Amino acid sequence: MSCQSPVVVALDFPTMTQSIEMAKRLDPSQCRVKVGKELFTTAGPAILDELHKLGFDIFLDLKFHDIPNTVANAVSVAAKAGVWMVNVHATGGRRMMEASANALQQLPDHNTLLIAVTVLTSMDQSDLIEIGIDATPEQHVKRLAALAKSSGMDGVVCSAQESNMLSSNLGKDFVLVTPGIRPTGSAQGDQKRIMTPAEAMAAGSHYLVMGRPITQSADPIAVLTQVNSDLGVIA
Numbered sequence: 479m480s481c482q483s484p485v486v487v488a489l490d491f492p493t494m495t496q497s498i499e500m501a502k503r504l505d506p507s508q509c510r511v512k513v514g515k516e517l518f519t520t521a522g523p524a525i526l527d528e529l530h531k532l533g534f535d536i537f538l539d540l541k542f543h544d545i546p547n548t549v550a551n552a553v554s555v556a557a558k559a560g561v562w563m564v565n566v567h568a569t570g571g572r573r574m575m576e577a578s579a580n581a582l583q584q585l586p587d588h589n590t591l592l593i594a595v596t597v598l599t600s601m602d603q604s605d606l607i608e609i610g611i612d613a614t615p616e617q618h619v620k621r622l623a624a625l626a627k628s629s630g631m632d633g634v635v636c637s638a639q640e641s642n643m644l645s646s647n648l649g650k651d652f653v654l655v656t657p658g659i660r661p662t663g664s665a666q667g668d669q670k671r672i673m674t675p676a677e678a679m680a681a682g683s684h685y686l687v688m689g690r691p692i693t694q695s696a697d698p699i700a701v702l703t704q705v706n707s708d709l710g711v712i713a
């Protein structure tokens with residue numbers, strides 16, 4: 479089913495049952511879904527089959543970060559499972575990203591997007607300083623995104639605060655996946671580099687990852703419908 483919306487709903491739940499209950503309330507023409515570490519750890523690959531049966535495009539957000547051979551093989555397994563998007567950490571370096579991109583090229587007819595995480599949206603400058611990075615988040619994202627592009631990635635995970643800069647530097651086709659999306663008035667939680675859905679799209683984001691503002695709301699469908707409506711996505 480083709481999805482017109484840029485919204486990717488993060489199904490961050492502790493059980494398969496809860497995530498499937500939420501997915502059944504969602505419509506695959508109105509959003510994609512993201513399976514992250516919590517859900518995948520509890521449910522395993524079976525969750526991918528269940529969400530595919532419901533018609534969803536799946537972003538498998540496991541942020542692989544290991545030696546090139548290990549990550550390339552994991553990316554290959556994810557693509558064979560039919561996920562729409564999978565990601566690795568850009569800080570794994572060029573050889574790890576190139577090995578992953580090459581592994582996908584070996585697969586006949588694969589169309590999985592391969593994305594690299596730059597700087598987590600939960601981090602700000604003080605967090606970077608503590609891990610020995612003497613750069614602003616924007617400077618570090620810029621460097622990692624350029625490395626990701628030249629290593630064969632289809633795009634990056636970044637904050638929407640960096641989307642405008644990356645779109646100008648790396649081109650509008652380089653896919654920008656942006657978590658840390660907060661509609662006006664919603665709780666920031668542990669996110670540091672945030673933007674509203676409309677601001678993020680105006681800045682050049684391609685996909686907006688939204689978890690708690692939708693899944694922890696009293697009326698998740700109303701929130702998603704409002705975001706899509708504000709973005710001009712026709713139901």
Ligand SMILES: O=c1ccn([C@@H]2O[C@H](COP(=O)(O)O)[C@@H](O)[C@H]2O)c(=O)[nH]1
Pocket residue numbers: 488490514539595597598599600635636657658659667669687688689690691
């Ligand atoms: O830099 C990153 C990379 C991934 N995430 C993931 O996105 C969602 C965001 O959930 P919210 O509840 O909307 O904060 C979550 O699954 C993270 O693991 C991210 O936030 N930042």
